[in-house]
Amino acid sequence: MINLELPKKLRASANQAHQVAAQIFRPISRKYDLAEHEYPVELDTMAAMVDGLSDSGTQKISGAAGGRSDESAEDTAPATMPVNANGGNMSALLNALETSWGDVGLMLSIPYQGLGNAAIAAVATDEQLERFGKVWASMAITEPSFGSDSAAVTTTAVLDGDEWVLNGEKIFVTAGERSTHIVVWASVDRSLGRAAIKSFVVPRDAPGLSVARLEHKLGIKASDTAVLLLQDCRIPKDNILGSPEVNVEKGFAGVMQTFDNTRPMVAAMAVGVTRAALEELRTILTDAGIEISYDSPANNQHAAAAEFLRMEADYESAYLLAMRAAWMADNKQPNSLQASMSKAKAGRTGTDVTLKSVELAGSVGYSQRLLLEKWGRDSKILDIFEGTQQIQQLIVARRVLNKTSAELK
Secondary structure: OOOOOOOHHHHHHHHHHHHHHHHHHHHHHHHHHHOOOOOOOHHHHHHHHHHHHHHHOOOOOOOHHHHOOOOHHHHHOOOOOOOOOOOHHHHHHHHHHHHHHHOHHHHOOOOOOOHHHHHHHHHOOHHHHHHHOOOOEEEEOOEOOEOOOHHHOOOEEEEEOOEEEEEEEEEEEEOOOOOOEEEEEEEOOHHHHHHHEEEEEEEOOOOOEEEEEEOOOOOOOOOOEEEEEEEEEEEEHHHEOOOOOOOOOOOOHHHHHHHHHHHHHHHHHHHHHHHHHHHHHHHHHHHOOOOOOOOOOHHHOOHHHHHHHHHHHHHHHHHHHHHHHHHHHHOOOOOHHHHHHHHHHHHHHHHHHHHHHHHHOOHHHHOOOOOHHHHHHHHHHHOOOOOOHHHHHHHHHHHHHOOOOOOOO
16 A cells, blocks of 8 residues: 655655755756756755755765665564665655756756656666766767667676777767766667666766767757767776676566666656646636636636646656656566556656646747746657657567467567
8 A cells, every 4th residue: 555645754855855846946947948058057056055964864865875774674664564765766766756846957956866866766786876876877878770678778788807898879868078977878789689688887987988969959958868879988897787697588678677766757757847847837826706616617717727637637647656756666566567657647747737837828828938838848858768759659568468479569
């Protein structure tokens, strides 16, 4: 059974993240939307604050420890009482939601809080967590030859003595220029297919790693999105995450565990943007004299009010699905199905709600006087990266129908 009431500690953490979003992110949101690729210097102060809170155990936003469960519940619960842990995943999800309510592009630009950190948490050994627990890690999966099919990785990693030598090109790497480390997906033996795909932690100063260019994008312009080249790039032998052994029977499951952590996080980002748009739209409708009632049937209300109620219901569904996926991860329950369900629902809801809000707000919604049009642009990437809408639906169908990837394509 899932207890939907948040513990006091997580409520306090989420409130702190909301204050950051309201007082730091919102005031500079338009500034960095118009100044694409300019580094948000205001985030340096925030990074220092987050680091201090993490060191004190008060708060974790999404660092490497963010993907591990909080074991303290097990230490304090009576032996006869089932443990209901709300650990790193739930904390990271709530903080991602709140900061994305402020600005999702700035949220993705927070130093030392990259998506690669969640990848490290998913598959790293305890020793690697100790080494990489305080790095700023972006994640490099996509290549020019593929988008959503992560098993099509062509980047290679060859062991040469005490070093791995990586060769390949990675595109659309979030925080690819600013991060201190990059988690790179590469194949150690392409003849063995997807089972040989592993993830590697590549330091920014590794020889052979370079930034080819930064992408100009529709949304999340505050976040740098880079094309990375790996040309005989050398990293230490023990920078491969998890086991270096290729287990054909286990297949692609090892590195795919990354998505069980990151997909609920991206869902939370979409939920945060969705809530921002709904709050703005409610204000606009109320100022226009349109009443939104929870006591009358939707078909007896103004068309805009009825549409608002529909979108709010979708928002609640997306929120609960994301919470469930994070709760399952914290309680060591397999959550691959739920992670994809949450990502699919939240991504679709985000684009629907933000664009419909632009429409219902009229001319002011399409202008830059409000942030509505920006949220509409930002929301689309949340339906694409970490697995597109179509990929999530395919994964859900396979799990529900008990079909393999070969049986259902």
